[in-house]
Amino acid sequence: MNEVRKHPASYKDPAGFIFSLDGKIYRQVNKEYASHYDHLMNSGLYQKLVNSGLILPHIETNLPFADRDNGYKILEPETLTFVSYPAEWSFDMLRDAALLTLKVNLTAIEYEMVLKDATPFNVQVHQGKMVFIDTLSFEKYDESKPWVAFRQFCECFLSPLFLSHYNSAELIKLLSVYIDGIPAGLTAKLLPFRSRFSLAAWLYFYLPGMVNNNQGNKPQTNGGFNKQKLQRLLQHLTTTVERLKCRNENTVWDNYYQETILGKEYLEEKEKIFRSYIDVISFENAVDLGANDGHFSRILSSKSRVVAVDFDHNCINRLYNQAKKSAVSNLIPLVVDLSNPTSAVGFANTERQSFIERCKPDLLLALALIHHLVFGKNIPLSNIAKLLSMMTSKYLIIEFVPFEDIKVQELVKNKDNFHRNYSQEEFESLFGHYFLISRKEKIKGTDRWLYCMSKK
Amino acid sequence: MIDFLLYLDPGSGSYLLQMIIAAILGALFYIKGIWWRIKSFFMPRKNKKENKASGEDE
Numbered sequence: 001m002n003e004v005r006k007h008p009a010s011y012k013d014p015a016g017f018i019f020s021l022d023g024k025i026y027r028q029v030n031k032e033y034a035s036h037y038d039h040l041m042n043s044g045l046y047q048k049l050v051n052s053g054l055i056l057p058h059i060e061t062n063l064p065f066a067d068r069d070n071g072y073k074i075l076e077p078e079t080l081t082f083v084s085y086p087a088e089w090s091f092d093m094l095r096d097a098a099l100l101t102l103k104v105n106l107t108a109i110e111y112e113m114v115l116k117d118a119t120p121f122n123v124q125v126h127q128g129k130m131v132f133i134d135t136l137s138f139e140k141y142d143e144s145k146p147w148v149a150f151r152q153f154c155e156c157f158l159s160p161l162f163l164s165h166y167n168s169a170e171l172i173k174l175l176s177v178y179i180d181g182i183p184a185g186l187t188a189k190l191l192p193f194r195s196r197f198s199l200a201a202w203l204y205f206y207l208p209g210m211v212n213n214n215q216g217n218k219p220q221t222n223g224g225f226n227k228q229k230l231q232r233l234l235q236h237l238t239t240t241v242e243r244l245k246c247r248n249e250n251t252v253w254d255n256y257y258q259e260t261i262l263g264k265e266y267l268e269e270k271e272k273i274f275r276s277y278i279d280v281i282s283f284e285n286a287v288d289l290g291a292n293d294g295h296f297s298r299i300l301s302s303k304s305r306v307v308a309v310d311f312d313h314n315c316i317n318r319l320y321n322q323a324k325k326s327a328v329s330n331l332i333p334l335v336v337d338l339s340n341p342t343s344a345v346g347f348a349n350t351e352r353q354s355f356i357e358r359c360k361p362d363l364l365l366a367l368a369l370i371h372h373l374v375f376g377k378n379i380p381l382s383n384i385a386k387l388l389s390m391m392t393s394k395y396l397i398i399e400f401v402p403f404e405d406i407k408v409q410e411l412v413k414n415k416d417n418f419h420r421n422y423s424q425e426e427f428e429s430l431f432g433h434y435f436l437i438s439r440k441e442k443i444k445g446t447d448r449w450l451y452c453m454s455k456k
Numbered sequence: 457m458i459d460f461l462l463y464l465d466p467g468s469g470s471y472l473l474q475m476i477i478a479a480i481l482g483a484l485f486y487i488k489g490i491w492w493r494i495k496s497f498f499m500p501r502k503n504k505k506e507n508k509a510s511g512e513d514e
Binding site: 145146147150151154203204207208211224225229230232233236 | 470471472473474475476477478480481482485
């Protein structure tokens, strides 16, 4: 048996913790949380949430406790395909996560329980939809007290959603810096003047500043609250979140395939070669870098679990909504910029892992991507080869776009300072350090090439 | 504002705020209730008239 490894992010809650053992993830429930856990399981709340598809199911195991002195139960939750972070989500993903959290809380109140925390890290994309994953977030409900996680909900969910609604969904990325939520005071400063005509903006952003300023360090008094008031508050939060809309900005990739030479024929030819490659390799999970409209991610999703990544927010938001609508259950779209992927943050820089650390697929896809990195971001081809070899555990399907390509010419049109040692020979030699080139084919009607490589 | 909040528990800082929000929402709910009662006072009569009108047509 291997060593028990406590998850670095699982240190805040004394009710229990997450640990890994023999490649599996478990959750220890501590003795001090026993009465709350028993209430969750015996009141019918857990079953209700599982039946409604709102919570990640778990089973109780007989494994020895990871922390013997405090152990009460060991749970084995259903395995997640990929752990994504809120800063990587699109607007509608974050909005769905907020609505889920409110729905879980409203359901919990019916069973005399309440959520003691409300962070988007408690939600993950699982089988095509948002699910609540933290079994230890429920505590017995004391009607006289207001919601303990109210401020956390406002700062973790409402702040980025309001900033996206009134400014730009690009501001969701602030969550990568403010992992415990964007402070309400800061959000109030960033919101435009027209937000002052919104009752919700006043209640959840402008009012907190006024209340806290006048309150000073006066002791907090409990009591005077009741279930009806909390339900009304949660219902108002739900209506508020439902009314928020993502500002419709044009995507960088709008009509990418429709315009110029990159039309239908190019796409069909590329798809034909791509399908012939994936038919002969075996893989269980894939990551599509620069997924664009997700055309190739959707093809892969019929064979394996896929994480589709693009730096363009609107592409990913659209892909999420399409996947949700067509009930594609094994596709996770994420907003990640490969030239600046999500970094490791939090306590000791280990609480939240970097995107690269979390990304270890069997198959990595980099279609029509490298020219953007080389000529758009000035990243040398050798660095890209090294990075992609670090990211994949088995295969790489990559498209080589020659310097003469119309898209490359567009990128270098007004640029003198770029890496000039860019050729197909150089590409094969540099990638050859890390990979065996098993197949390569020219995409008919273009000078682009599609490669299938396996890691050395 | 942010400075002194460092010394407050993140949850407790919002208790008074929630009381105020709950009071505002309660008041709005009450006003909305009165509005609906006024509205519904007129609505059934309108419906009755409509029914009567359609009955006469038959």
